[in-house]
Amino acid sequence: AQSVTQLGSHVSVSEGALVLLRCNYSSSVPPYLFWYVQYPNQGLQLLLKYTSAATLVKGINGFEAEFKKSETSFHLTKPSAHMSDAAEYFCAVTSQAGKSTFGDGTTLTVKP
Amino acid sequence: DSGVTQTPKHLITATGQRVTLRCSPRSGDLSVYWYQQSLDQGLQFLIHYYNGEERAKGNILERFSAQQFPDLHSELNLSSLELGDSALYFCASSVAPGGPDTQYFGPGTRLTVL
Numbered sequence: 001a002q003s004v005t006q007l008g009s010h011v012s013v014s015e016g017a018l019v020l021l022r023c024n025y026s027s028s029v030p031p032y033l034f035w036y037v038q039y040p041n042q043g044l045q046l047l048l049k050y051t052s053a054a055t056l057v058k059g060i061n062g063f064e065a066e067f068k069k070s071e072t073s074f075h076l077t078k079p080s081a082h083m084s085d086a087a088e089y090f091c092a093v094t095s096q097a098g099k100s101t102f103g104d105g106t107t108l109t110v111k112p
Numbered sequence: 113d114s115g116v117t118q119t120p121k122h123l124i125t126a127t128g129q130r131v132t133l134r135c136s137p138r139s140g141d142l143s144v145y146w147y148q149q150s151l152d153q154g155l156q157f158l159i160h161y162y163n164g165e166e167r168a169k170g171n172i173l174e175r176f177s178a179q180q181f182p183d184l185h186s187e188l189n190l191s192s193l194e195l196g197d198s199a200l201y202f203c204a205s206s207v208a209p210g211g212p213d214t215q216y217f218g219p220g221t222r223l224t225v226l
Contacts, residue, residue: 043220098210102154
């Protein structure tokens with residue numbers, strides 16, 4: 001069985017500050033891990049994914065995430081927050097058969 | 113624009129009714145996935161089809177069924193609707209049959225059951 005835990009349902013940062021969104025996973029096999037962003041009234045958009053290549057994954061919009069097997073974590077970071085980063089972020093683990101399990105989501109607020 | 117289309121955008125119906133949601137994948141994508149997003153349950157994976165065949169099943173109720181047609185579009189049928197079925201229903205598509213393949217999400221169908 002696979003599961004995802006996102007720590008913190010709401011995160012607030014100031015514009016220009018570091019963004020850190022936490023994700024821990026559980027999977028019985030090597031995982032495929034994803035971070036998605038959802039803007040209001042829109043579908044999900046892929047930010048980045050880990051597929052057992054490099055442990056540090058770079059994505060769109062300046063985001064990156066590091067896969068740490070020993071900590072079963074895949075935290076999302078961005079060095080400097082922008083107002084346009086305000087959205088809901090989902091971490092997900094997907095099986096080889098394409099079954100995805102999502103975290104509960106983290107709403108990121110960026111203060112001017 | 114992801115290239116995935118979903119119709120209708122909004123659907124309002126009554127309890128006990130049956131509805132059909134439609135999804136057209138991106139050109140060339142063989143996989144279609146269905147998800148339900150609600151305030152109560154978050155984002156839940158329902159079912160995955162690859163080239164017409166069911167590949168994986170998630171938290172899909174027996175009142176719900178889906179299929180993927182030879183032209184690769186997919187339909188999600190929801191019957192005996194209950195108030196709790198009110199949610200956003202997303203479909204996504206990808207080229208390959210799961211795993212690390214990137215899924216492209218459609219804009220969703222918002223279902224309201226009154």
